[in-house]
Amino acid sequence: MVRRITLGSGDPKRLFVGGLHGDEWRHTSGLLESLDAPGAGTLVVIPKLTDLAYVSTLDERYYTGYGRDLIAAIEETRPAIYLELHSYSDFDGLTDSRRIDKKGVPAYVELEDGVLIGSISPILRRKCFSVHNFCVSFEIPDENGRSHRTITRLLDFVKDCVSVGYFVDFLLEQYPEQGRVAIANYKRFYGLV
Numbered sequence: 001m002v003r004r005i006t007l008g009s010g011d012p013k014r015l016f017v018g019g020l021h022g023d024e025w026r027h028t029s030g031l032l033e034s035l036d037a038p039g040a041g042t043l044v045v046i047p048k049l050t051d052l053a054y055v056s057t058l059d060e061r062y063y064t065g066y067g068r069d070l071i072a073a074i075e076e077t078r079p080a081i082y083l084e085l086h087s088y089s090d091f092d093g094l095t096d097s098r099r100i101d102k103k104g105v106p107a108y109v110e111l112e113d114g115v116l117i118g119s120i121s122p123i124l125r126r127k128c129f130s131v132h133n134f135c136v137s138f139e140i141p142d143e144n145g146r147s148h149r150t151i152t153r154l155l156d157f158v159k160d161c162v163s164v165g166y167f168v169d170f171l172l173e174q175y176p177e178q179g180r181v182a183i184a185n186y187k188r189f190y191g192l193v
């Protein structure tokens, strides 16, 4: 049974997930566990989905293995806002501008202190979400204490988000250049332009 923490109540509902594969949870679970209840609506946190051997969320096999627990949690929660928190060691691979050709997903964009923003797996997006959902993925370096301040601020913001528009305004205000790139990637990827 995957542990879930439910904070607050009512709409909008948000689901934050960490520890999506391998030992990633070591870098992400503590951050998710320390979140407070949102000002309005619900926040459901899964600090550690699994600690089993790494399978990429871009691989179909992910969703027939421990990813089934993730799909079950999404179907039960039906979040308007869905966030994955990953940790990485391969900065160059994630931010490679050719990632869209190599992996079928846009490159991550660095916001600050090694914190990257990008898209969730298109497999999960197709299975569980529509264009009305706001889905975002953050990646933090697996060894860089500096990133904690930035990611904590971002998590705190998304936790209180009520819509994608709210987040877009924040992103463009805080990170005008990177925000524009991230938003353009997102729209292109989901066929919104």
Ligand SMILES: [Zn+2]
Pocket: 020, 021, 024, 085, 086, 087
């Ligand atoms: Zn990951």
